[in-house]
Every structure is written in structure tokens, then in C-alpha cells.
Amino acid sequence: MWSVHKFGGTCMGTPQRIQSVADIVLSDSSERKLVIVSAMSKVTDMMYNLVHKAQSRDDSYMIALEEVFEKHMAAAKDLLDGEDLASFLSQLHSDVSSLRAMLSAIYIAGHATESFSDFVVGHGELWSAQMLSYAIKKSGAPCSWMDTREVLVVKPSGPNQVDPDYLESEKRLQKWFSRQPAEIIVATGFIASTAENIPTTLKRDGSDFSAAIIGSLVRARQVTIWTDVDGVFSADPRKVSEAVILSTLSYQEAWEMSYFGANVLHPRTIIPVMKDNIPIVIRNMFNISAPGTMICRQPANDNGDLDACVKSFATIDNLALVNVEGTGMAGVPGTSSAIFSVVKDVGANVIMISQASSEHSICFAVPEKEVAAVSAALHVRFREALAAGRLSKVEVINGCSILAVVGLRMASTPGVSAMLFDALAKANINVRAIAQGCSEYNITVVLKQEDCVRALRAAHSRFFLSKTTLAVGIIGPGLIGGTLLNQLKDQAAVLKENMNIDLRVIGITGSSTMLLSDTGIDLTQWKELLRKEAEPADLANFVRHMSDNHVFPNKVLVDCTADTSVASHYYDWLKKGIHVITPNKKANSGPLDRYLKLRTLQRASYTHYFYEATVGAGLPIISTLRGLLETGDKILRIEGIFSGTLSYIFNNFEGTRTFSNVVAEAKEAGYTEPDPRDDLSGTDVARKVIILARESGLTLELSDIPVKSLVPEALASCSSADEFMQKLPSFDEDWAKQRSEAEAAGEVLRYVGVVDAVNQKGQVELRRYKRDHPFAQLSGSDNIIAFTTSRYKEQPLIVRGPGAGAEVTAGGVFCDMLRLASSLGAPS
Ligand SMILES: NC(=O)c1ccc[n+]([C@@H]2O[C@H](COP(=O)([O-])OP(=O)(O)OC[C@H]3O[C@@H](n4cnc5c(N)ncnc54)[C@H](O)[C@@H]3O)[C@@H](O)[C@H]2O)c1
Numbered sequence: 001m002w003s004v005h006k007f008g009g010t011c012m013g014t015p016q017r018i019q020s021v022a023d024i025v026l027s028d029s030s031e032r033k034l035v036i037v038s039a040m041s042k043v044t045d046m047m048y049n050l051v052h053k054a055q056s057r058d059d060s061y062m063i064a065l066e067e068v069f070e071k072h073m074a075a076a077k078d079l080l081d082g083e084d085l086a087s088f089l090s091q092l093h094s095d096v097s098s099l100r101a102m103l104s105a106i107y108i109a110g111h112a113t114e115s116f117s118d119f120v121v122g123h124g125e126l127w128s129a130q131m132l133s134y135a136i137k138k139s140g141a142p143c144s145w146m147d148t149r150e151v152l153v154v155k156p157s158g159p160n161q162v163d164p165d166y167l168e169s170e171k172r173l174q175k176w177f178s179r180q181p182a183e184i185i186v187a188t189g190f191i192a193s194t195a196e197n198i199p200t201t202l203k204r205d206g207s208d209f210s211a212a213i214i215g216s217l218v219r220a221r222q223v224t225i226w227t228d229v230d231g232v233f234s235a236d237p238r239k240v241s242e243a244v245i246l247s248t249l250s251y252q253e254a255w256e257m258s259y260f261g262a263n264v265l266h267p268r269t270i271i272p273v274m275k276d277n278i279p280i281v282i283r284n285m286f287n288i289s290a291p292g293t294m295i296c297r298q299p300a301n302d303n304g305d306l307d308a309c310v311k312s313f314a315t316i317d318n319l320a321l322v323n324v325e326g327t328g329m330a331g332v333p334g335t336s337s338a339i340f341s342v343v344k345d346v347g348a349n350v351i352m353i354s355q356a357s358s359e360h361s362i363c364f365a366v367p368e369k370e371v372a373a374v375s376a377a378l379h380v381r382f383r384e385a386l387a388a389g390r391l392s393k394v395e396v397i398n399g400c401s402i403l404a405v406v407g408l409r410m411a412s413t414p415g416v417s418a419m420l421f422d423a424l425a426k427a428n429i430n431v432r433a434i435a436q437g438c439s440e441y442n443i444t445v446v447l448k449q450e451d452c453v454r455a456l457r458a459a460h461s462r463f464f465l466s467k468t469t470l471a472v473g474i475i476g477p478g479l480i481g482g483t484l485l486n487q488l489k490d491q492a493a494v495l496k497e498n499m500n501i502d503l504r505v506i507g508i509t510g511s512s513t514m515l516l517s518d519t520g521i522d523l524t525q526w527k528e529l530l531r532k533e534a535e536p537a538d539l540a541n542f543v544r545h546m547s548d549n550h551v552f553p554n555k556v557l558v559d560c561t562a563d564t565s566v567a568s569h570y571y572d573w574l575k576k577g578i579h580v581i582t583p584n585k586k587a588n589s590g591p592l593d594r595y596l597k598l599r600t601l602q603r604a605s606y607t608h609y610f611y612e613a614t615v616g617a618g619l620p621i622i623s624t625l626r627g628l629l630e631t632g633d634k635i636l637r638i639e640g641i642f643s644g645t646l647s648y649i650f651n652n653f654e655g656t657r658t659f660s661n662v663v664a665e666a667k668e669a670g671y672t673e674p675d676p677r678d679d680l681s682g683t684d685v686a687r688k689v690i691i692l693a694r695e696s697g698l699t700l701e702l703s704d705i706p707v708k709s710l711v712p713e714a715l716a717s718c719s720s721a722d723e724f725m726q727k728l729p730s731f732d733e734d735w736a737k738q739r740s741e742a743e744a745a746g747e748v749l750r751y752v753g754v755v756d757a758v759n760q761k762g763q764v765e766l767r768r769y770k771r772d773h774p775f776a777q778l779s780g781s782d783n784i785i786a787f788t789t790s791r792y793k794e795q796p797l798i799v800r801g802p803g804a805g806a807e808v809t810a811g812g813v814f815c816d817m818l819r820l821a822s823s824l825g826a827p828s
């Protein structure tokens, strides 16, 4: 079976490239191969220029012809040698002499007929085909070259357009094969002849068309069009950086897309292969490893998901909408015919038409540069109707663009347009007109030109990004935030591959600088980028950057600060539809009315707020409590050691090191709050007690919790954490005393928090426990939390483990991000 390849001018640009083309052809294991080539790059233009110069009586056509000759001679000398080179050069010489004669005739006549011109121009293909065929033969493979003017017969079918005569061409082709039965044939693209054997060309995009016609004539297995891109993109990659190469396209889809200027194939090119179901594959000759895009009949076994229905997005700019409106149009046959005959008379090209079934208005888009003429002509044509009020207006809306969504299976899939319009709505884009034909290959939307690229990106991302693509903004890249960024860096690829979760950090802000990106920060160098490419931090701008981004369907702000003012914004963020995740306790332990307002908003919306790491760091405390409550269990009491710092301190304060030394160790290990006094004062534990109490339905304020502070009164007013740490050793003796008293009684010191749900109270205190009590058995920064409930009454449900530290806390925050992804539809 035949396999057909086509190589355009760029592929044939230099002798080295022609050699690569030869290698590609030789590596195809098909039985028989037919290779269609264009002229070397720029040669066709050079040839047209020769004709132009000659007919305008410009002598320099002689020099220009010499340049063409030199170019091919140099290429041939590079590529070929021996007899092959000699016979190519002798042919080139003789061709150039006939061209010289022909051009001189044109020069004298001052005019070139179309067939004269076609004869001259076609030489580019004749030479490139011969060079390639010699290059292939050089490696020992039998190869002939074909002047397609001998076989391909076409007839004109319109201005600058021809139709192939398949019957006649097939007859001539069979005859040609019987004379030259080679396995590899290199044929000239672009050129053909008329039934009367007059040389002609296939006009625009001619070589692709040649490949398709010949592919159809030989009933090829496949036609491969080699070019310099990896295939057909889902959208213009200059406008949409997320654009992807499509692996398959149906003929109709390719057709639609080429209309919208996607650099695919001329629609005519597809017709010849379409009738025989021959696939066309677009491939990159400069990147052979890319599989390319296959254009073929719609595969029957396509899976039915919404995203796969839409193949590509395209835009057309510089359009104007014309809106003809009036009550006199309804039920009056002939109005639209009158409108469009006016449009035809001024020679304007109608890009889309839309009329609602009420028939009171009809609108259509034309190129902006044609609209003045259209409008003027319409006013003249409908002067009477306008004067009589049968038409109320002929209105022009300038500055419009079209966004077209292409996909064959939109026709049979409900919900596609909903998805499109939802994406546009979320990006706050106003739609001016809509058109969708019954074929439903394409939905066309007219928008303001300045919205067009934003619309394109928003729509593209809705269909092409994973549904669980999350744009992430990290606030506070300190210990926890920084560790989280590193964990994301290490895990992102795995999540994308295995769970279709695409996490993109599009912003990081500290208190002095921030780093923003529209599509995602390279996490392997976030620290460096934050140092080098950051701008001054501004939380309002940071949040605007998140909410203005319309590439990503879902956004989350992760607050890794301990800041009260950052926490005070959650309400606004949730209101904007941005999800919030945090290990910061300030919002949930702040003023009760604010907390309740936040929870009410969040429960009523579909925006999520997760804060597992606020209690027990990565330990599943909040989720366990929620599980109990949501399944109808009743909380009686929650009691435990909630401070990783204080747990570490009392687990390690055993008489070997001073109290202040152990505190410094806890700080060093990353267990403490940014200011360790928040831990030692019991405030941090009190906040956790409040968070759990409120989660259990108690309406307590932080000030309702009696707290035993471990911060010596004299140090409460230290101006900084450092000063506090420096002065702490002067209290070591007091601590040593307390410890030995407990030890003498066979007890240990433990700092505990209690939620007493029965009496609606909470408390935080330093207690002494017998050495065999479970609270006395802890080590490291362990937290232990005991839930006593109606179901867990005799034996409490206990969660225990490290409850502070960078890795476990960041892991807890990360877990919340995945919980969010899963609420948004990620696989579990
Ligand atoms: N360390 C732990 O084990 C642990 C455990 C659970 C929860 N947490 C919580 O995690 C949060 C972070 O703790 P950390 O140890 O990483 O603190 P950290 O001081 O190391 O980091 C906080 C970061 O936030 C930045 N920041 C402060 N205010 C800011 C603002 N207004 N805007 C932007 N950035 C701001 C700081 O510059 C710093 O980089 C705290 O809320 C803490 O309670 C910590």
C-alpha cells in the first residue's frame, strides 16, 4: 500500500534539510512511497518576482534569474556528487535557458498570461523534486521523480481555484506507473496541467492539495504533511500558553479550524482524502519524536466526556456587528434577503449571522473595515422603512471579536455550551451575540475585542485544564509556608500524573515582597525568584492577582502567617469565590461574632474553608471531630495536650537541662509560634480549645477560658521574642523547684486543655499527673487528644502523635489542599 508524504518549502529549505527529508522517507517502511515536495523555501516568491519584473520591463529579471540558478546549483553541489550532480546541473542549465527565452518573450510583450506565469513558477518544484530523488537514490533505494504536470489534470472552478479531474488523472497516473514502477517516487507539488496539457498550478496551498489528490488517486494508507510545528494546537499558543497539541481531529473539525485561521490545512485540501477516509497526519520534521495530529474520520469509540467534545478555540479580531432592528421585520418574508443582498452588493464578507426567532432583529458580523460601506448601503436601501418606523434602527457596534469553539461531538453532548458560557461569566465577560448552526461543529460568540484574549484563555482552560486545576496563592513563606512550597514542588508531578490534580502556585507573598505569575511559579527556584524577581508586597494587589486570573477555574489562598489582619480577610476572599486554607488560628479563635459570620457565609456558599493544621498540626483532629459530629455523635468532653511546644518542654525537662535551654530547643525545632510567649502563655492552647469548642457548637470567646500562663510576669512586657529568650534563664531556678516537687510525689508536669461540652466551658492549666498516666507517657512534640462522646464513653477516642513541626504541619495544610481538590471533583 502507498504512503504519501508532503514536504513544504521550509522542509526543503537547505541541502541539509533535503538530506533529512530523504532520511525520513527512507525510514518509512511502507511498501510504496510517494513524496510530494514544494520548491525550496523562498523560491516560489523568487519565481513570481521574475515574471513580475519581466512583464514590467525591468531588466534586472536577468540578474534575478541568475540568483535562482546559483541557489539551486549551490544546493545541488552540497547534496550530490558524480554523475547525479552532473545530470542535475545539465538539466538545470537547460531549464534556465528556456526560462531566459520565456522571460525575454514576456519582457517584450510586457505581459504574461496565466499559463506563462504558471510555467515559469513551476520550475521551483521541478528542481526540488529532482534533487530529493537523487538524494534518495544516493542511499541505494530505487527512486524516480515525477513531473505531476504529466498526470494531474485540473480545470478552473472559480477565481484562483481549480478542481481535479480524478478520472483523467487516474488514467494518466496508471500509465505513468506502468512506465516507471519505482518503490519511491518524488513528485512535484503545486503544479498540474489542464486537459489540453497547458501547465497550470493548484493555486494557494497547492502542495498540500497535490498530496491530498494524489493520496486519493493511489488510495494511500495515510498522507503525512511534514511541517515545522508539532501538530495542531487547541488554540493559538501565542495567546494561550496552556494550548496543547491535539492528537486527533475529525475532517470537519479541521475544516472549521482552518476557517478560523488555525494554521492547519486549507479546507480544499481535506476534500480529496475525506471521501476515501484516508487519514492526514501533520508532523514536525524538526521534532520526529512528536507523534503529530491525525486528521481522520471521527472515531466511533470516542469516550463521552464533556471536555473531549471541544477540540479547539479560535478568535477573529477587527470585526463590527451590524444590528438591524424593527417590528416591521417579523413575519415579512424577504427582509433578510434584502439585507444580505445589500451586503453582497458592497462586497462585504459576512462572518456570522444571528437572528432570534422573534424576528425583531437580525445581526451579523463583518470585518470592521467594511462596515461603513455596509451601514451606508443599508441606510439607503431601508430609507423608507426607517422613516416609516417599520425598522427602528441600523446600528453598528465596532471593536468586536469572535471566539469560536470547535468540536464535532458538541452536537450530541448536552452541557457544552453551559460550560463555555459559565467560563465566560466567571471571567466577567459580556457576550454580545451568539451563533450555533444545527451542525453544532462550532459555537460562535461575539465579544468586545479587548475581552477576547481573556475570553479565549478562560474558555480554553475550562475545557483543557484538568477540572481540578487549583491556582494557589501562598501568604507567609516562613517555616510552614516554605516547607509547604517544597512539599508541593516534590509532589506536584505525581499528583498530576496519578490523580489529575494540577496545583499551580501563581503567587507567593511575604510581609515585604511578593512574587506573581499568571500560569505558575517554578517551585524549584521559588526562594531565588522571591529574592530576585519580587515586587513590594501588597496583600490587596496579591488578592486581585488571584481573583483577576481567568485561566484557572479554582483558586485557593493559603494563609501561613500567624497574622490577625491577614485572617480578617477570609470573609472577603470566600465571598469572591476564593477558597481558604490555613494553619493560622487567628480567624477561628478571634471574636465570636466574626467567626460565626465567616462560618455562616462559608456554609451557604460552595467555597471551602479548611483549617485542619490549626489544632494538632497534621494530626486528624478537626476531621475526627467533624466526623463524630456529622454522624450524630454527641461530644461530652475533649481533653488533651494540645501544644507541641509545651509537650516537648515537659517531656524533656527532666533535670538534665535547664528550663530555658529546653524552650530554646523547642524553638529551634520549629515547634513554637513565631513568638514562643504565645505557647508559654497558654494562649496558643487556649486558641485550640476555642477552635474545638466552637467546632462542637459552644459559643465561647477566648476571654471565657481561664488560662494558667507560664510566662513570668516580669517578661510579659518584653518588646521582642529575642529579648524574652535572653531573659528567660533568670527564671530557671523557679522551674527547677516546681519540677523536683512533682518528681518527689512521683508525678510529672503536663500542660493541658479541656473542652467541657456538658458545662459549656473550657480551661487551660498546668497539672501534675502520676508517672503511669497516658499523658505522662508522651515523647517529642506529641499531642494527645481524648474525645469522650456518647459513643466513646467508657473509653475515649484518642488521637496521638507529633503535633508541631514544619514537615507535619505543612503536610496537614497540603492534605487540606487535596481535600479541597477532592471536593472539586478530583478522583479519590
Ligand atoms: N510551627 C508549627 O509547628 C505550627 C503548627 C501548626 C500551626 N502553625 C501555624 O502556622 C503559621 C506559620 O507558622 P511559622 O512557624 O511558619 O511562622 P513563621 O514566622 O516562620 O512564618 C510566617 C511567615 O509569614 C510572614 N508574614 C507575617 N505577616 C505577614 C503578612 N501580613 N503578609 C504576608 N506575610 C506575612 C512572615 O514574614 C513569615 O515569613 C502560624 O499561624 C502558626 O500558628 C505552626
Ligand SMILES: N[C@@H](CCO)C(=O)O
Residues within 6 Å of the ligand: 613, 614, 615, 616, 617, 642, 643, 644, 645, 646, 671, 672, 673, 679, 684, 803, 804, 805
Ligand atoms: N506552636 C504550636 C504549633 C502547632 O499549632 C505548638 O507548639 O503546638
Ligand code: NA
Residues within 6 Å of the ligand: 612, 613, 614, 615, 616, 617, 618, 619, 620, 621, 622, 812
Ligand atoms: Na490537625
